Amino acid sequence: MRTFTFLSAAPITLLAALTLSGCEAGTSAPEDTAAAASPRVDRELIFADEFNNGELDRSKWSVIGMDFWVNREEQAYVDSPETIQFADGVDGADGGVLVLRPIYQPGQDTNEERNADFLSGRIESIEQFTFTYGRAEARIRMPDARGVWPAFWLLADAPWPSEGEIDIMEYVGEADWTGVAVHGPDYSGDMGIADRQYFTDGSDVTDWHVYSVEWKEDVIEFFVDDVLTFRIPKTNTEFFGEWVFDNPQGVILNFAVGGIYPYKINGIEEPYVGMPQETADRIAAGEIAMEVDWVRVYAPE
Helix, strand or coil, rough: CCCCCCCCCCCCEEEHHHHHHCCCCCEECCCHHHHCCCCCCCEEEEEEEEECCCCCCCCCEECCCCCCCCCCEEECCCCCCCEEEECCCCCCCCEEEEEEEEEEECCCCCCCCCHHHHHHHEEEEECCECCCCCEEEEEECCCCCCCCCEEEEEECCCCCCCEEEEEECCCCCCCCEEEEEEEECCHHHHHHHHEEEECCCCCCCCCCEEEEEEECEEEEEEEEEEEEEEEEEEEHHHHCCHHHCCCCEEEEEEEEEEHHHHHHHCCCCCECCCCCCHHHHHCCCCCCCCCEEEEEECCCC
């Protein structure tokens, strides 16, 4: 999740696709959803939220508020039960589910420069929990909707991007693929090291998938349903800039709508940057949300 305002409308540069260890075959939904939801018995679990309590655990998460704005996104973040919800009995889920739901609420945004028609949710562990090296993963299901921008990622508590950003999953409304990226000095924004993975066998983002990163001292590896999709070695990264992934990072889950990244994929300018009226109507009807079954972080092997 790029955490800055883009100044350029140039296409996103996928440097990694040219120079780094690239994608494996596409992934599909796991046949055994119960197995996909099982903790890794061979790893020390250092942070987890199963979202089974029906409310946000404030000892683990902070909520971003309305003052925050980047990327020409079309939503304001608020701490509200309308945008940060919980559900039980969700099909395919193991216990409770976190639901990040954008809502149509024109006139509520207090930022006159932005004046967003939409409100949404973003939660972070940075104030409560950070880690250096290990495996972070979340089981997520998303809507098929052009111009949405939900994400699962890691970020350091430092001026961006001086201590790095690891995007485990970004989705901008094309249901057959999700993206990953890392950002650091001299390789950030449009120049971030990034790649896509495409689903196969009839699966897409509307199915439950486990999105993971294995973060080591000398390599960052991305997985979908335990299938390796992209590898970023330290030695390759240093061709572009300093390797800064030796600092603590926290976990972020958010649901943005519109903004410059969806715009660069779909080219939509009206009625919202990167988002068509059809998606806006579906948000207003309460049809769109990101569901998170659980989040888990494991110590290094």
